[in-house]
Amino acid sequence: MASRVECEAGEAAAEEELSVLASIYCAEGEFQLLRRSAQDGLLVQIKRTVGAADRGLAVSLLFLLPPRYPSCPPDISVSSPGLSRTQCHDIRRKLLDHAAALPPEPMVHQLVERLQQCVEVREESRGREEEVTEGGGDERWAAALLLDHIRSRRRYVGLLQRWSLQLQLPGALLLGPRILVVLRGARPDVKEFCRLLKTVKVDVDSSGRKCKERMMKVLIEAPMSSSCEHGLQTFLVKEYKSLPELSAAFQELHMTELYELILPLLGDLTAYGSPQ
Known part of the structure; x- marks a missing residue:
């Protein structure tokens, strides 16, 4: 009470x-x-x-x-x-x-x-x-991560948002046929975000027990173009149902270049169900 x-x-x-x-x-x-x-x-x-x-x-x-x-x-x-x-x-x-x-x-x-x-x-x-x-240690990077599934959506999203804030990594969670996390910021902070995903219990398994994200894949990490600097300012959560909607989401985030790089890695989106 x-x-x-x-x-x-x-x-x-x-x-x-x-x-x-x-x-x-x-x-x-x-x-x-x-x-x-x-x-x-x-x-x-x-x-x-x-x-x-x-x-x-x-x-x-x-x-x-x-x-x-x-x-x-x-x-x-x-x-x-x-x-x-x-x-x-x-x-x-x-x-x-x-x-x-x-x-x-x-x-x-x-x-x-x-x-x-x-x-x-x-x-x-x-x-x-x-x-x-001056030697480039503060270079900004963009990264796209692929998540296998999200069962406990509220807990999972809350942790992603908290890490994004703590590490000063603007980003987005894109929920649809494939679950994507997009980040931009310093490369060491991107690495730390990925480490947290692998070591902290962020979700629950099929039995309802808390579990770590062991199926996450880093699709790409690359130096960020100047056009990305004007996009993400915080951590957004967006849903999409089709390839055109996913493309539109990346355009809104000013990360079209990143989308074009990861598109060949996504496979057939129609073969995957929506996140739980």
Whole structure:
């Protein structure tokens, strides 16, 4: 009972905070509620321009507010075209540490304000880090994974969305005759996503027991073209029933090149049933 009361109180506090955030970050595209889930909570995106006045830095923050928020802090993702992956991870860690030190009350606005300090610290060493990563270690990759089946859809999808946020890997789960996961981001993070799929119990077997994803196949991993950069921003779930619908989904994701590469590997889509 205490847990349910706590969740209901957290939901009320989160909803009130959403209203406040929408009024504070009211410029076009600045605030967006991306997802509302009874199981996983709220996914909120806030875009800010921070840093020195003469060269403001565009930063996008994703906050995953779990059902028990604000009794427990949110998960956070940081991305910016002006920062390296290492810099974004470092800022994320500082924000998570700050969130853990705050009292259990609505904190998103405080964390957004804290971002300014984190970016100022990063700018002091930015030139040095850019020299270190200049050799291409931060190259962006695209990957397509093939899943055999999904029995426990809510659990499976929830884990994929959580890993995507934690690893800062925008992506999509495409549910249809073949079940595909599309990811884009740094190659080490793609590798970690695949490792989690193989080692964490993400689904249930035919007997209803939790099981790992042992049938996943990596269809392709490749350096990402610049056209993909403007597509995925979060982790989407889309359903399709035919090849034209699958093609349209990849076009919407700005990943037509990846679709053309994996199409010969998919075989006859009509030979496969829909995911459970």
